[in-house]
Amino acid sequence: MSTTIIRPNSAPAEIIRDASMSKQKDMLARHYDRLSDAPQSGEKVCATFVPGNLNELIMCFDMVNNLPEVNAIQSGLRKQSGPYVLESEKIGHSEDVCTYVKSDIGMMAKGNIGPNGRRMPDPDVLLLSYTGCFTFMKWFELLREQYKCETVMLHTPYLGDGKITPEMIQYMVKQLKQDVIPTLERVSGVKFDIDRLRENLRRSAKAEDDHLWVLQSAKNKPSPIDAYFGGIYYVGPIFGAFRGTDDAIEYYKFLREEVEERIRLGKGPVTPDGDMPREKYRLVVEGPPNYTHFRQFWKMFYDEGAVVVASSYTKVGGTYDYGFRHDADNPLESLAEYCLNVYTNRNLPMRVDMLANYINEYEADGLLINSIKSCNSFSAGQLLMMREVEKRTGKPAAFIETDLVDPRYFSAANVKNRLESYFQMIEQKRSSSAAA
Amino acid sequence: MRTFIGIDLGSTTTKAVLLDENQHVLGRGITNSRSNYATAARVASEEARVDGRFTLFRRALTDLDGGAHRFDEFLAALERGFRLEQFLEQLTDLEVTCIDQLKAERFAKVGDSLREALGEIFLRLRKEAPELYAPGAKRKSDFFRDIAGSRFHVHAEAIAKEAGVGHDMLLNAYDKSIIDVENRPPSGDLDDKFRRAMARVLGDTKALSGDAASLTTAIEGSLGIELAETYLVGTGYGRVTLPFSKEHIRSEILCHGLGAHMMYPKTRTVLDIGGQDTKGIQVDASGIVENFQMNDRCAAGCGRYLGYIADEMNMGLHELGPLAMQSNKPARINSTCTVFAGAELRDRLSLGEKREDILAGLHRAIMLRAMSIISRSGGVTDEFTFTGGVAKNDAAVRELRQLIKENYGDVVININPDSIYTGALGAAEFARRAVDA
Numbered sequence: 001m002s003t004t005i006i007r008p009n010s011a012p013a014e015i016i017r018d019a020s021m022s023k024q025k026d027m028l029a030r031h032y033d034r035l036s037d038a039p040q041s042g043e044k045v046c047a048t049f050v051p052g053n054l055n056e057l058i059m060c061f062d063m064v065n066n067l068p069e070v071n072a073i074q075s076g077l078r079k080q081s082g083p084y085v086l087e088s089e090k091i092g093h094s095e096d097v098c099t100y101v102k103s104d105i106g107m108m109a110k111g112n113i114g115p116n117g118r119r120m121p122d123p124d125v126l127l128l129s130y131t132g133c134f135t136f137m138k139w140f141e142l143l144r145e146q147y148k149c150e151t152v153m154l155h156t157p158y159l160g161d162g163k164i165t166p167e168m169i170q171y172m173v174k175q176l177k178q179d180v181i182p183t184l185e186r187v188s189g190v191k192f193d194i195d196r197l198r199e200n201l202r203r204s205a206k207a208e209d210d211h212l213w214v215l216q217s218a219k220n221k222p223s224p225i226d227a228y229f230g231g232i233y234y235v236g237p238i239f240g241a242f243r244g245t246d247d248a249i250e251y252y253k254f255l256r257e258e259v260e261e262r263i264r265l266g267k268g269p270v271t272p273d274g275d276m277p278r279e280k281y282r283l284v285v286e287g288p289p290n291y292t293h294f295r296q297f298w299k300m301f302y303d304e305g306a307v308v309v310a311s312s313y314t315k316v317g318g319t320y321d322y323g324f325r326h327d328a329d330n331p332l333e334s335l336a337e338y339c340l341n342v343y344t345n346r347n348l349p350m351r352v353d354m355l356a357n358y359i360n361e362y363e364a365d366g367l368l369i370n371s372i373k374s375c376n377s378f379s380a381g382q383l384l385m386m387r388e389v390e391k392r393t394g395k396p397a398a399f400i401e402t403d404l405v406d407p408r409y410f411s412a413a414n415v416k417n418r419l420e421s422y423f424q425m426i427e428q429k430r431s432s433s434a435a436a
Numbered sequence: 437m438r439t440f441i442g443i444d445l446g447s448t449t450t451k452a453v454l455l456d457e458n459q460h461v462l463g464r465g466i467t468n469s470r471s472n473y474a475t476a477a478r479v480a481s482e483e484a485r486v487d488g489r490f491t492l493f494r495r496a497l498t499d500l501d502g503g504a505h506r507f508d509e510f511l512a513a514l515e516r517g518f519r520l521e522q523f524l525e526q527l528t529d530l531e532v533t534c535i536d537q538l539k540a541e542r543f544a545k546v547g548d549s550l551r552e553a554l555g556e557i558f559l560r561l562r563k564e565a566p567e568l569y570a571p572g573a574k575r576k577s578d579f580f581r582d583i584a585g586s587r588f589h590v591h592a593e594a595i596a597k598e599a600g601v602g603h604d605m606l607l608n609a610y611d612k613s614i615i616d617v618e619n620r621p622p623s624g625d626l627d628d629k630f631r632r633a634m635a636r637v638l639g640d641t642k643a644l645s646g647d648a649a650s651l652t653t654a655i656e657g658s659l660g661i662e663l664a665e666t667y668l669v670g671t672g673y674g675r676v677t678l679p680f681s682k683e684h685i686r687s688e689i690l691c692h693g694l695g696a697h698m699m700y701p702k703t704r705t706v707l708d709i710g711g712q713d714t715k716g717i718q719v720d721a722s723g724i725v726e727n728f729q730m731n732d733r734c735a736a737g738c739g740r741y742l743g744y745i746a747d748e749m750n751m752g753l754h755e756l757g758p759l760a761m762q763s764n765k766p767a768r769i770n771s772t773c774t775v776f777a778g779a780e781l782r783d784r785l786s787l788g789e790k791r792e793d794i795l796a797g798l799h800r801a802i803m804l805r806a807m808s809i810i811s812r813s814g815g816v817t818d819e820f821t822f823t824g825g826v827a828k829n830d831a832a833v834r835e836l837r838q839l840i841k842e843n844y845g846d847v848v849i850n851i852n853p854d855s856i857y858t859g860a861l862g863a864a865e866f867a868r869r870a871v872d873a
Contacts, residue, residue: 246467277542382811387814390727396725396726396727397727398727398728399812414730417673417687417730418730420687421687421688421689421690421725424686424687424690425687425689425690425724425725425728428690428724428725429724432722432724
C-alpha cells in the first residue's frame with residue numbers, strides 16, 4: 001500500500017496518492033468540469049448548501065449540484081479568498097458578515113472563476129433546504145438578486161426541544177411535495193420519479209456505512225485518521241455533490257480499505273509531512289477549521305503529536321453516528337430526517353451531549369473549540385458548551401479563535417501559543433493525576 | 437549547590453529566577469528584552485546569579501551575627517560596591533568600543549581630537565561613578581544603557597564645547613557602540629568583582645575593621661559554594677527564539693499559574709496583564725491550570741496601551757497611575773484600542789476634561805476588558821492573584837478591586853511586589869520538578 005500525503009495547496013511530483021485520494025481528486029475535477037460545461041451542455045444547475053444538501057433529490061432532475069460554501073473553501077485553500085473578501089467589502093458587505101458569503105460574492109464579482117480555472121455557471125435554481133443558519137437565507141437572497149433565478153426553500157425546524165417529532169417530518173414532507181419537487185420539475189423539465197430517488201438513497205446508505213466506519217476508526221489507538229483535518233477530506237464526497245452516486249460508494253470503499261490497512265500496521269494518521277509518528281494527545285474539536293492557513297494550522301497539531309479523534313464539524317453535512325441512514329423505503333421522510341439531524345440544527349444540550357460522548361467514547365484528552373469570528377451559527381453558546389463538557393467529562397478544554405476564509409483573522413503566533421499551552425496543560429493534568 | 441533557573445522572556449522585559457532545591461528563591465534578575473532574547477536571557481540569568489550570591493552572603497552573615505542584622509549596612513555597601521565594579525567594567529568596554537569606532541573613514545580627519553575628547557569623557561564618567569553608587573544615591577534606572585547614556589550626553593556636551601570637537605560626532609560614536617556593549621554582558625569574573633567590592637567597603641568603613649577577618653571568611657565561604665545550573669526552563673514570548681530544546685520550554689500560561697500558586701498557595705484565579713497580552717487563568721489547589729483565556733486578535737488594553745498613553749501625554753509610564761489616582765470623577769471610556777488612544781485622548785482634552793479623569797477612565801477601561809477575559813476563563817474564585825507589569829500601577833489596581841467587589845463580592849486579592857517575576861518563578865519550579873521527577 002502506498003502512503004497518502006494530502007496537500008491541499010500544492011501537489012509536488014513526489015507525492016504518492018492513495019486510491020481514495022486519486023479517486024476524490026478525479027471526482028472533483030469531473031464535477032467542476034461538468035459545472036463549467038453546463039452552459040454548453042444544457043445541464044441545469046442547482047445551487048444549495050452542504051447542511052441539508054438534498055443531492056439524491058437534485059439528481060432525480062438531472063441537475064448539477066453547486067455548493068457555494070465549498071467554492072469558498074476552495075478559494076480559501078487556494079489563497080484566493082482574501083482578495084474576494086476585500087472585493088465584497090468594496091461592494092458594501094460589512095466586516096462582520098460571514099466570510100463564506102463574502103468570498104462567494106467576491107468571486108462572482110471577479111469573474112466567477114472556479115477551482116478549475118474556468119467560469120462557474122449561473123444557477124438555474126437556488127434550493128435552500130436548511131435554514132438553521134439564517135445567513136444562508138440572506139446569502140441566497142443576494143444570489144437571487146444577482147441571478148434573478150428561481151428560489152425554493154425547505155424550512156427545517158430547529159430541534160429546540162432536542163427531538164425530532166412526527167409533525168416535523170410531516171411538515172417537511174409536505175413542503176417537499178407541494179413546493180420543492182414541483183419547482184425542481186418546472187426548472188429542469190424532468191418529471192419526478194420516486195423510484196429513481198429510492199435508488200439514489202440506497203446508494204447513499206451504502207456509502208454512509210463506510211463513511212461512518214472510517215470516522216469511527218479513530219476509536220483505535222493510535223487513531224489511523226485525523227477526524228478533523230483529515231476528516232475534512234473524508235466528508236468531501238458525502239457532504240458534497242456525490243452522495244447517492246456509485247462514485248461515492250467506491251470512494252468510501254477505497255478509503256475504508258486504506259484505513260483498515262493502517263490499523264493493521266498500527267499506523268497513525270497521514271499528514272502533509274507523512275505519517276504522524278507518535279500519538280501524544282487525542283482531541284475532540286468543535287467548530288469549523290481555518291482554511292486560509294489550513295496546513296499551517298494542521299501542522300501545529302501534528303508537530304506536537306496531537307490527533308483529532310472526533311469533531312462536530314464533520315457532522316454539519318449529516319450525523320450518522322446515532323443510527324440515521326438514508327432510507328429507500330421512506331424516501332421523502334428520510335430526506336426530512338437528514339436535514340433535521342444536521343449538527344448545527346441541534347440545540348445546545350444535544351451538542352453538549354455529542355461532544356461529551358465523543359470525549360468518552362473516543363477516549364480523548366479534552367475538547368478544543370475553534371471559534372469562528374464570522375460564524376454566529378457555530379459560535380453562539382460555545383463557551384457555555386465548553387464549561388458543560390468540562391464539567392461532565394473532567395477533561396480540560398481550550399478555546400482558540402480564527403476565521404473560515406478571511407486570512408486577516410488568523411494570527412499564527414497567538415493560535416500556536418494557545419495550542420502549546422493547552423497541550424502542556426493536558427500533560428500537566430496527566431502527570432498530576434498519575435501522581436495522585 | 438543545585439540551582440534551577442526560570443527565564444520569562446517578555447515582550448518588554450526579560451526576567452530570571454534562581455531557585456534552590458528547597459523551592460526558595462535565591463535570586464532574581466531583570467533586563468530589557470532589547471529585541472535580542474538570547475542576550476536578554478543571558479543578562480537576566482547572570483543578574484539572578486548575582487542576586488543569588490547576595491542571598492548566600494546574607495545567609496552567611498545572619499549565621500555570623502546570630503540574626504542581629506548587624507551587618508545589614510555592610511551587605512548594602514557590598515552590593516553598591518559590586519554594582520560600581522560592574523559599571524566600571526562596562527564603562528571600560530564602552531570606551532574601548534567607542535575608540536574602535538574612530539577607525540571608520542568618516543572620523544579620519546578628526547580622529548585624534550575625538551579620541552582625546554572621548555578619553556576625557558570617560559575619565560569624568562569614571563571619576564563620578566562612585567557618587568552614582570553612594571549610599572542614598574537615586575538612579576533613574578538600573579540598566580547600564582540608561583545610566584551611562586544620560587551621563588555621557590552631559591559630559592559630551594561640555595567637552596565638545598571645551599575641546600571644539602563635534603558634539604554630534606561624539607554622540608555618534610556612543611550610539612554606534614552602546615548596542616554592542618549592552619548586548620555583551622560584563623565578562624569579568626564575578627568573584628573578582630565581589631572581592632574588589634569587599635576590599636573597597638572594608639577599606640572605606642573603619643567601623644568594620646574589627647570584623648574584617650570574620651566578614652572576609654564568611655564572604656569567601658559563600659563564594660566557595662558552587663551554584664550549579666542544574667536545569668533551565670524558558671517561557672514567555674521570546675521562548676521559541678532561544679536555542680532551548682523542547683523540554684526546556686513551558687508555556688507562560690502554565691508558568692504564571694504555577695508561579696502565582698507558589699506565591700499564594702490558595703490562588704484559584706490569576707489575572708496577568710503584560711506588555712502585549714492579558715491572561716485569565718484558573719488553577720487548582722496544586723497550581724495546575726484548569727482553564728485559561730487570553731486576548732485574541734487584538735492587544736487592546738494591555739501594558740503597551742499604557743505605554744502609548746504615556747508617550748501621548750509626554751509622561752513617564754510610572755507617572756500615569758499616580759495622576760489617575762487624583763481623579764474623583766473618572767471619564768467614561770469604552771475603547772481600549774491602542775491605535776485610537778491618541779485621538780480619544782486629544783478629543784477628551786479638547787472637551788475640557790481633566791487629565792487625571794481621562795487617565796482614570798482609561799485605567800477603568802483596561803480593567804473592564806480584563807474582567808471580560810476573566811469571565812470567559814471561568815470567573816473569579818477566591819483567592820485572586822494579580823500579576824504582570826500593570827499590577828504595579830495603583831490606579832489599575834484600584835479599578836480592579838472595585839470591579840471584583842462589584843461582580844464577585846469579597847475576594848482576597850493578592851498582589852506581590854515581585855509579581856513581575858511570577859512567570860519566571862513558575863518556570864524555575866518547572867525546572868526543579870523536571871529534575872526531581
